[in-house]
Amino acid sequence: MSLPPYLLQVGLEASAHQLEVADTLIGVGRFLVIFVAARLLAELLVRLQLPTILGELIAGVIIGASGLHLIVPPETQAALSQSMLQLVGSLADVPPDAVAELYAESFPSLQAVADLGLFALLFLTGLESDLDELVAVGAQATTVAVAGVALPFALGTIGLMALFHVEVIPAVFAGASMTATSIGITASVFGELKMLRSREGQIVIGAAVLDDILGIVILAVVVSLAGGGSLELAPILKLVVAAVVFVLAAIGLSRTAAPGFDWLIDRLKAPGDVVVASFVVLTLCCFAATAIGLEAALGAFAAGLILSKSNHSHAIEAAIKPVVALFATIFFVLIGTGMDLSVLNPLDPANRAGLVVAGFLLVVSIVGKVAAGWCFLSPQPTDRLVVGLGMMPRGEVGLIFLGLGTQAHLLSPALEAAILLMVIGTTFLAPILLRLVLSGRTNGPDLDPLAEIPT
Amino acid sequence: MSLPPYLLQVGLEASAHQLEVADTLIGVGRFLVIFVAARLLAELLVRLQLPTILGELIAGVIIGASGLHLIVPPETQAALSQSMLQLVGSLADVPPDAVAELYAESFPSLQAVADLGLFALLFLTGLESDLDELVAVGAQATTVAVAGVALPFALGTIGLMALFHVEVIPAVFAGASMTATSIGITASVFGELKMLRSREGQIVIGAAVLDDILGIVILAVVVSLAGGGSLELAPILKLVVAAVVFVLAAIGLSRTAAPGFDWLIDRLKAPGDVVVASFVVLTLCCFAATAIGLEAALGAFAAGLILSKSNHSHAIEAAIKPVVALFATIFFVLIGTGMDLSVLNPLDPANRAGLVVAGFLLVVSIVGKVAAGWCFLSPQPTDRLVVGLGMMPRGEVGLIFLGLGTQAHLLSPALEAAILLMVIGTTFLAPILLRLVLSGRTNGPDLDPLAEIPT
Numbered sequence: 001m002s003l004p005p006y007l008l009q010v011g012l013e014a015s016a017h018q019l020e021v022a023d024t025l026i027g028v029g030r031f032l033v034i035f036v037a038a039r040l041l042a043e044l045l046v047r048l049q050l051p052t053i054l055g056e057l058i059a060g061v062i063i064g065a066s067g068l069h070l071i072v073p074p075e076t077q078a079a080l081s082q083s084m085l086q087l088v089g090s091l092a093d094v095p096p097d098a099v100a101e102l103y104a105e106s107f108p109s110l111q112a113v114a115d116l117g118l119f120a121l122l123f124l125t126g127l128e129s130d131l132d133e134l135v136a137v138g139a140q141a142t143t144v145a146v147a148g149v150a151l152p153f154a155l156g157t158i159g160l161m162a163l164f165h166v167e168v169i170p171a172v173f174a175g176a177s178m179t180a181t182s183i184g185i186t187a188s189v190f191g192e193l194k195m196l197r198s199r200e201g202q203i204v205i206g207a208a209v210l211d212d213i214l215g216i217v218i219l220a221v222v223v224s225l226a227g228g229g230s231l232e233l234a235p236i237l238k239l240v241v242a243a244v245v246f247v248l249a250a251i252g253l254s255r256t257a258a259p260g261f262d263w264l265i266d267r268l269k270a271p272g273d274v275v276v277a278s279f280v281v282l283t284l285c286c287f288a289a290t291a292i293g294l295e296a297a298l299g300a301f302a303a304g305l306i307l308s309k310s311n312h313s314h315a316i317e318a319a320i321k322p323v324v325a326l327f328a329t330i331f332f333v334l335i336g337t338g339m340d341l342s343v344l345n346p347l348d349p350a351n352r353a354g355l356v357v358a359g360f361l362l363v364v365s366i367v368g369k370v371a372a373g374w375c376f377l378s379p380q381p382t383d384r385l386v387v388g389l390g391m392m393p394r395g396e397v398g399l400i401f402l403g404l405g406t407q408a409h410l411l412s413p414a415l416e417a418a419i420l421l422m423v424i425g426t427t428f429l430a431p432i433l434l435r436l437v438l439s440g441r442t443n444g445p446d447l448d449p450l451a452e453i454p455t
Numbered sequence: 456m457s458l459p460p461y462l463l464q465v466g467l468e469a470s471a472h473q474l475e476v477a478d479t480l481i482g483v484g485r486f487l488v489i490f491v492a493a494r495l496l497a498e499l500l501v502r503l504q505l506p507t508i509l510g511e512l513i514a515g516v517i518i519g520a521s522g523l524h525l526i527v528p529p530e531t532q533a534a535l536s537q538s539m540l541q542l543v544g545s546l547a548d549v550p551p552d553a554v555a556e557l558y559a560e561s562f563p564s565l566q567a568v569a570d571l572g573l574f575a576l577l578f579l580t581g582l583e584s585d586l587d588e589l590v591a592v593g594a595q596a597t598t599v600a601v602a603g604v605a606l607p608f609a610l611g612t613i614g615l616m617a618l619f620h621v622e623v624i625p626a627v628f629a630g631a632s633m634t635a636t637s638i639g640i641t642a643s644v645f646g647e648l649k650m651l652r653s654r655e656g657q658i659v660i661g662a663a664v665l666d667d668i669l670g671i672v673i674l675a676v677v678v679s680l681a682g683g684g685s686l687e688l689a690p691i692l693k694l695v696v697a698a699v700v701f702v703l704a705a706i707g708l709s710r711t712a713a714p715g716f717d718w719l720i721d722r723l724k725a726p727g728d729v730v731v732a733s734f735v736v737l738t739l740c741c742f743a744a745t746a747i748g749l750e751a752a753l754g755a756f757a758a759g760l761i762l763s764k765s766n767h768s769h770a771i772e773a774a775i776k777p778v779v780a781l782f783a784t785i786f787f788v789l790i791g792t793g794m795d796l797s798v799l800n801p802l803d804p805a806n807r808a809g810l811v812v813a814g815f816l817l818v819v820s821i822v823g824k825v826a827a828g829w830c831f832l833s834p835q836p837t838d839r840l841v842v843g844l845g846m847m848p849r850g851e852v853g854l855i856f857l858g859l860g861t862q863a864h865l866l867s868p869a870l871e872a873a874i875l876l877m878v879i880g881t882t883f884l885a886p887i888l889l890r891l892v893l894s895g896r897t898n899g900p901d902l903d904p905l906a907e908i909p910t
Binding site: 016017024025027036043045046105108109112115116270271272273280283296321322323325326 | 471472476479480482483484486487490491493494497498500501502507510546560561563564565566567568570571647678723724725726727728730731732734735738739741742745746748751773774775776777778779780781784862
């Protein structure tokens with residue numbers, strides 16, 4: 001293994017070899033802690049008949065900034081566990097300060113692996129989607145997405161201004177943060193419940209994808225407002241055009257490109273052909289989506305959709321599932337590590353103002369998304385509550401909004417805490433409520449653990 | 456996706472959002488370039504009846520510091536392709552300088568994924584090894600390892616001093632760099648040729664593992680010599696004891712731990728149980744190996760060996776193979792990107808001194824390792840040439856020695872170039888010669904591409 005260049009910048013008395021040992025211990029140790037914690041909690045949650053992703057989020061909270069301080073994303077600015085620093089320091093014969101510095105320097109590597117996990121998960125979601133069903137529910141998904149953006153935004157912004165006398169810009173920002181839907185969490189829950197290919201599943205996935213696109217447009221608007229400048233229409237129009245082109249191209253390629261892919265695969269002979277060729281399509285779509293101003297994750301979903309009609313789709317699925325099981329786990333655990341639950345403590349007087357606002361935001365954020373489930377016409381019977389609950393988790397997208405607002409110094413401490421609580425509440429409640437609703441249905445999915453991901 | 460903290464340090468006029476776009480384009484684009492190049496070359500090499508790993512190394516040379524400058528490890532200090540910087544810069548609306556800075560800052564993430572690939576490959580190698588055969592050939596493997604270290608070291612050091620009047624310390628260093636065996640390359644070639652479980656394969660794998668352990672001891676000696684200090688015996692004795700304990704513990708656990716693992720797996724219910732549980736064992740062994748001063752990669756091999764007797768070993772293999780196909784590819788491509796082939800050009804007068812020394816080192820490095828194939832007693836017929844050739848590739852281990860020598864300013868430019876050429880020569884020749892020798896045997900393996908890794 002070659003020496004990462006940042007090792008040489010950590011100027012101190014330890015030798016390069018000792019620093020490399022410490023760096024390896026940190027990198028490998030982080031994986032170990034994440035996998036052990038995620039597995040323990042996932043096993044517990046499965047026994048409680050709850051989705052494993054909830055266990056991964058809780059595992060993150062336990063080992064993260066609110067808990068043991070073993071995995072601490074740099075943006076939380078929480079201190080690392082001293083005993084962990086001392087353990088690694090004594091094993092590698094390096095001072096604990098240097099361990100902390102190496103830890104922070106190498107954290108982006110962990111985030112990169114987590115992003116890879118998110119891409120693989122959305123690729124798998126696209127692969128397991130039914131394109132015809134997705135197009136058939138296109139109108140419904142669009143209405144759900146638009147209503148699920150408009151209702152929480154309007155109710156949240158107006159309510160904050162009217163009831164809590166929040167100023168316009170912070171209120172708009174808080175309203176915007178409530179429009180998000182975490183496609184990663186939604187896809188994971190529906191996938192585990194084997195509901196992805198159901199009518200409700202496809203409406204939710206379609207709406208979550210559109211919500212992600214709408215979210216980027218909203219983000220552009222809010223950021224330009226927050227910058228104090230006037231609203232420029234040209235870049236936003238460009239984004240809208242890019243989004244439309246992207247969706248049309250993805251649907252068009254899904255109908256036409258799979259035979260070409262199969263023709264190529266049948267001519268490949270070197271080992272690992274299917275998985276590497278799929279990853280070429282995946283990275284190409286991620287690159288294209290990013291290049292036109294959309295999220296790379298949307299490209300990953302489109303790549304899966306494009307290959308869903310391939311004759312090799314089962315082989316691709318089998319190859320990609322272990323990658324998802326390993327790396328999407330890291331993604332969800334990292335979301336949990338960044339959540340600071342200390343704002344939840346009502347005994348701390350500093351928290352009380354935030355808690356009241358948070359209660360309001362939480363109610364609006366749940367009602368707004370659940371109501372969106374009733375905002376479409378459907379010729380067939382559709383479980384509207386499942387659709388609404390599916391749109392509920394804000395997850396990592398909500399945290400990104402929060403991070404931007406904090407960076408721009410737009411939010412009061414109380415409003416910051418309230419948004420965080422809204423994100424935590426919707427993210428944790430959605431899998432629980434979905435599971436409860438679905439197990440109440442007579443034709444609910446069978447959560448037989450033995451029928452799960454065959455690894 | 457959260458913003459990597461280094462983005463905030465890249466101080467310049469571009470907004471955080473633009474930097475994030477550029478960062479994503481770089482990260483995804485690097486994967487894309489690596490996968491496309493590796494796949495093209497692997498397909499070509501398979502059609503020439505040569506191992507795909509050679510294609511991956513050549514792909515790295517083509518896109519790396521000697522070729523298109525698309526993937527440039529920071530330690531090579533080569534300039535990045537200007538057209539690539541401008542493309543990413545114009546797509547993300549960020550100055551090319553900032554792209555170059557982001558590229559360098561985020562390179563450790565790519566190396567981390569590559570290391571994960573090496574660990575997964577060695578884990579798979581351990582998993583596919585036959586413990587009883589490995590123990591049965593233990594004596595032979597030890598003799599091969601020791602002879603394969605002693606012969607190139609003695610011949611190289613004495614030859615450099617006697618024939619080329621090189622001073623003691625540089626000569627010892629060059630000799631030491633010839634003792635390495637790249638267990639990654641050896642494992643990959645034997646795995647693809649389906650020779651891993653043959654008697655020759657197990658001797659080579661066993662010897663390569665021991666060689667890796669001996670290499671760490673030699674490295675410790677050479678580094679303490681190079682530091683100008685006197686040779687301290689205590690840390691080296693500690694390493695030797697750690698190595699012996701490690702080997703005995705790995706063998707002991709391989710005989711006893713698998714039933715415990717199976718008992719646990721049978722009680723796990725959440726999705727992805729087998730692959731995540733295997734990764735827990737893998738990271739635990741990597742952590743333990745690093746903590747006692749050995750290479751993390753050795754821990755990965757031991758983890759595979761421990762799980763090789765598991766009832767779930769086939770499920771683990773199936774889950775780990777896609778991870779290897781994706782990420783070990785990145786590892787081998789990165790080795791190629793770091794090789795500067797310009798020192799090979801005989802038209803440049805500055806290269807000639809190095810080329811003569813290189814010719815000598817290359818001959819010694821081949822003869823020394825091949826001769827090691829005859830340095831053991833065997834009651835059964837064993838193909839000694841295959842064993843010798845299997846020990847030949849220096850690969851990434853040779854490059855690490857070279858990097859340390861360069862950092863310590865121990866080597867003249869000519870000697871530096873000569874060591875690099877020796878590494879390149881043995882790394883590229885070993886797969887070719889092995890393939891030639893094996894296809895000449897009547898009972899050679901059948902290189903049927905359709906029988907390869909089922910992805």
